[in-house]
Amino acid sequence: MHSVLLVAAAFLASLVEMVEALTIVLAVGVTRGWRSAAWGVAAALAGLTAIVAALGPAIARLPIDSLRVVVGGILLIFGLQWLRKAILRAGGLKALHDEDAIYEAEIAELRADNRRGISDWYSFTVAFKGVFLEGLEVAFIIVTFGGAQKNVGLATIGAAAALIVVLIAGAIAHAPLSRVPENTLKFGVGVMLTSFGVFWSAEGAGVAWPGNDASLLGVIAFVVLLSFALVAMLQRNTATSKAAVA
């Protein structure tokens, strides 16, 4: 019975972390292209493998809060810039089509510039950080859960099952996400990056979230409401300005 509970606990805890990583990789992959995001994932997995191989059970002593605060802080700054642009576009203060054209031109230029390597460092870095941090947390889960029950192998089975579920979910979610209009998707990515940034930077700073990981949903809802309120404010102002000019 203890073995079943250990596998289930490792599965569920790992699943939460892996879904967080998957969300970030899907967000950057769908909006900015898959190649550099895939390089970021590969680099993060290589780094994780090296760390796990080198440290083994001592991995539980790594300063995860310091990593969270740095990764979360950078993600929050990056996410806020992305969200700010999305709000300005939706509020009518930034041209939708021009932005798309510039974005496409930049991507085309980067692709032409370096066809085999990493063409988009944004995608690479965001995917790398997301997978590296969450992967490290999964390694912690395996070591701590497995260590507590003196059976790291069973905890690894639970985490491996979670990885299979997440990979299947990613393969299923990828196609419908690709059909969402680009500006809507960019808005969604801004919301997700900002929410993860808020959550991780606060955790790294020592904040105890009410409801632990479940509060991430509350953070996402808060960022969505805040963004819609700012878009509504801008749209009202734009309408008032147009009426005044007319």
Added chain:
Amino acid sequence: MNVITRFARFWYDFIVGDDWTIAVAVIALVAVTAPIAHTGRLAWPIIPAGVAAILFASVVRVRRAHERATAAEARASDREREAGA
């Protein structure tokens, strides 16, 4: 553009971006939150509230700059009309 310049530019764009005040405000926000959280006081609302204030201030700055530019354009076109008449 060589690799080092591109790498440096990437990090500047990534960390600082269009509005440098966002990066500075986020760093200040985390720096303020950490000591409060470590005293055991209620700290979780600080970062969400701070993020709302940062985003609001940044968006309002752009809106005001846009309004000033629109007003300047309107004044210039009025002057052109008056000069023509």
